[in-house]
Amino acid sequence: MPDPDDTSDSTSRWRWLWAAAAVCLGGCGWLEALRLRSIMEDGGSLTTFLLYWDMETTLPFVVLLLLPILVWRGRSDRPRKTAPAQATAAPRSHSVSKTIFDCAVVCAISVCCSWWIGSRPIDVQTDQGAQNIAFADLPPAYHDEYSYLLQARTFLQGRLSYPPATVRPDLFHQFHVLNEDRTVSRYFPWTGLWIAPFEAFGHPFWGHWLAGGLAAAFFYLSMRHFMSRSVSLLAGFLIAVSPGLAIFSNLLLAHHPTMLALSVFLCGFLRMMATLKLRWAFVAGTALTLAMLGRPMTAAGFGLPFGIWLVYSLVRSRRISADAFAVHRRLIAGFAVPLICGFAALAILNHDATGRWTRTAYQEYTDRYTPRHRYGFGNGDEASEVPGPPAIQKYNEWAKNLTPAEAMRNVWSRLRYSLFWSLSSVPILFAVIISGRLLKSRSGSRPGDASTSRNDLSVGDNAGNRIATATGLKLLAGATVCLHAVHVPYWFDGIMHWHYVFETAPLMLMLTAVGIADATTTVSQRTSPRLAVAWTGMFVGVSLLPGWVSLPEFGDTSKASAAIQEQAFSRTRFAYFNNAVRSESMQKPALVLVDERDTDPQLSYVINPPDLQGPVLICRRPATDQEIQDLRQEFPDRTLYVFDPNDLRFRPIGDAAP
Numbered sequence: 001m002p003d004p005d006d007t008s009d010s011t012s013r014w015r016w017l018w019a020a021a022a023v024c025l026g027g028c029g030w031l032e033a034l035r036l037r038s039i040m041e042d043g044g045s046l047t048t049f050l051l052y053w054d055m056e057t058t059l060p061f062v063v064l065l066l067l068p069i070l071v072w073r074g075r076s077d078r079p080r081k082t083a084p085a086q087a088t089a090a091p092r093s094h095s096v097s098k099t100i101f102d103c104a105v106v107c108a109i110s111v112c113c114s115w116w117i118g119s120r121p122i123d124v125q126t127d128q129g130a131q132n133i134a135f136a137d138l139p140p141a142y143h144d145e146y147s148y149l150l151q152a153r154t155f156l157q158g159r160l161s162y163p164p165a166t167v168r169p170d171l172f173h174q175f176h177v178l179n180e181d182r183t184v185s186r187y188f189p190w191t192g193l194w195i196a197p198f199e200a201f202g203h204p205f206w207g208h209w210l211a212g213g214l215a216a217a218f219f220y221l222s223m224r225h226f227m228s229r230s231v232s233l234l235a236g237f238l239i240a241v242s243p244g245l246a247i248f249s250n251l252l253l254a255h256h257p258t259m260l261a262l263s264v265f266l267c268g269f270l271r272m273m274a275t276l277k278l279r280w281a282f283v284a285g286t287a288l289t290l291a292m293l294g295r296p297m298t299a300a301g302f303g304l305p306f307g308i309w310l311v312y313s314l315v316r317s318r319r320i321s322a323d324a325f326a327v328h329r330r331l332i333a334g335f336a337v338p339l340i341c342g343f344a345a346l347a348i349l350n351h352d353a354t355g356r357w358t359r360t361a362y363q364e365y366t367d368r369y370t371p372r373h374r375y376g377f378g379n380g381d382e383a384s385e386v387p388g389p390p391a392i393q394k395y396n397e398w399a400k401n402l403t404p405a406e407a408m409r410n411v412w413s414r415l416r417y418s419l420f421w422s423l424s425s426v427p428i429l430f431a432v433i434i435s436g437r438l439l440k441s442r443s444g445s446r447p448g449d450a451s452t453s454r455n456d457l458s459v460g461d462n463a464g465n466r467i468a469t470a471t472g473l474k475l476l477a478g479a480t481v482c483l484h485a486v487h488v489p490y491w492f493d494g495i496m497h498w499h500y501v502f503e504t505a506p507l508m509l510m511l512t513a514v515g516i517a518d519a520t521t522t523v524s525q526r527t528s529p530r531l532a533v534a535w536t537g538m539f540v541g542v543s544l545l546p547g548w549v550s551l552p553e554f555g556d557t558s559k560a561s562a563a564i565q566e567q568a569f570s571r572t573r574f575a576y577f578n579n580a581v582r583s584e585s586m587q588k589p590a591l592v593l594v595d596e597r598d599t600d601p602q603l604s605y606v607i608n609p610p611d612l613q614g615p616v617l618i619c620r621r622p623a624t625d626q627e628i629q630d631l632r633q634e635f636p637d638r639t640l641y642v643f644d645p646n647d648l649r650f651r652p653i654g655d656a657a658p
Helices: 004-043 044-053 058-077 096-118 141-154 189-200 204-223 229-240 243-248 255-275 276-294 297-322 324-352 360-370 388-395 406-422 425-439 469-486 505-522 529-548 558-580 625-636
Strands: 121-126 129-134 590-594 617-620 639-644 651-654
Touching: 004 044, 004 425, 004 505, 004 625, 044 229, 058 425, 058 505, 058 529, 096 204, 096 229, 096 243, 121 189, 121 243, 121 360, 121 558, 141 189, 189 204, 189 255, 189 324, 189 469, 204 229, 204 243, 204 255, 229 505, 243 255, 243 406, 243 505, 243 529, 255 276, 255 297, 255 469, 255 529, 276 324, 297 324, 297 469, 324 360, 406 469, 406 505, 425 469, 425 529, 469 505, 529 558, 558 617, 590 625, 625 639
Parallel strands: 590 617, 590 639
Antiparallel strands: 121 129, 639 651
């Protein structure tokens, strides 16, 4: 006879499962109906609707429609049964070899996905004709990436910054680089430090590939503190094969080094919660410090729920005993010491860059050149006239004024595209709704308490080194919400409409793994476990398919290929420019004057070594011929060329139009 508690648990599972299915089926059905109506209005037919699909809704909708059929057939073919309470529980014994193997597999899959993106051939026009160059071998696309490269190259020379430009700093001004008081990247140092050794080997993108793989492994280890091995492996796999994460691993931005630091922080903090050991507090604090030195706002948003837990545990421990209070004070001290050291290191960097201990290069650049890009509402009220070249002024004016309505549009855009790029909207929504059942659990959550409800999906490695499932999930959900919340007061939704909340991707995928595993356990109550696994596997598979595979039904494109083509636009132009200035047809040493009149400020070719030394230097074309003559006098040993970005042609200065 079934246990009454098991019957209650089964009923709860099915309620959450059907609620998730109803929400997703209703949303997909409505969107598919709108798609059909649009096709009909454009003169199409039902055949067109059936032959051409929507990446986000069509296949998940079909798989969800199979769920009631699967359950009904299973219910009619076999008696109802209740799944074992610990069907997906982790074994009580901890196998270090298995954990290392799992981490290696997850890391390798992630690196392979990053490599696959980076190895895509791109057609590039050169003086010798068209060439196929791997995506990762092309120059970066964004101004920010070149600023991080300058930072890495500065660190490789054993310096924090370089002297300022002495000749026309406005003409040599590189986006996101200060060059009037000191020549230094505006960005925080962790990204440049991470890139530096890989840049020394000539392959900076390898560092981001490795960071993505290591982060996936550490997120897997984090899940092992409160979930079973199988669920943790699923989470690690989803993070490793996420198309959005793989695409960003081929951009030299701060996200992957920061994500790596946050993954170590999460793993260390959960270990500290489970064991109350000082060394894990120090590990977590050090990792959060590195994340802060990469993306401070992201680190603050990610860490906020954990900080609240830490303070709450301190207050609670005081009511328990003096010994418990002393333990938690030591944990906070171990956590705080690395942060204090990080702030001290940042103060030294600040003083070198801006002359003030408390003023960062980021703040200096924003206040001086891009005041409309500042954090907060009403940014459009800032002055539109700023020092620097016209391209910088255009870049400053590009920022929209942030109003509450605009902020809400940005929140929706970031949420929508974070789901789109992480995996796919429907499976994440479906799984997160189901995981809400576990979030509502009232299983023990105080520090060091290993108790869990008997129907939790399962737990860590042994009774002394685990935390409650509900606690772990609440921290993941809280970090996701906080990351979105801290970026509400910023005017731009982000690169690919989501990069400000990029670090929510692994968190959502971890929650997705929990929901998918719970759905598998629930469905297996009415059908065979193999069919349950097959259905959830199909659900995940059809969600990954449009991320990686270009099919005629998706317009012969995929999420990955679309992103590659978008990034390739800028990269191929930089590649053409770099090939041209390195060619033997250009007399060296040279000074190239880029004519930025009537060009897109988002594509600036003014990129130089931090010491402004090299066979070719690049600056903006001055407004007058007299200024060009002044430059000739300042650089008498260099041949002057003018480059027109509109027709991609170089002309010796004597042949340039005035």
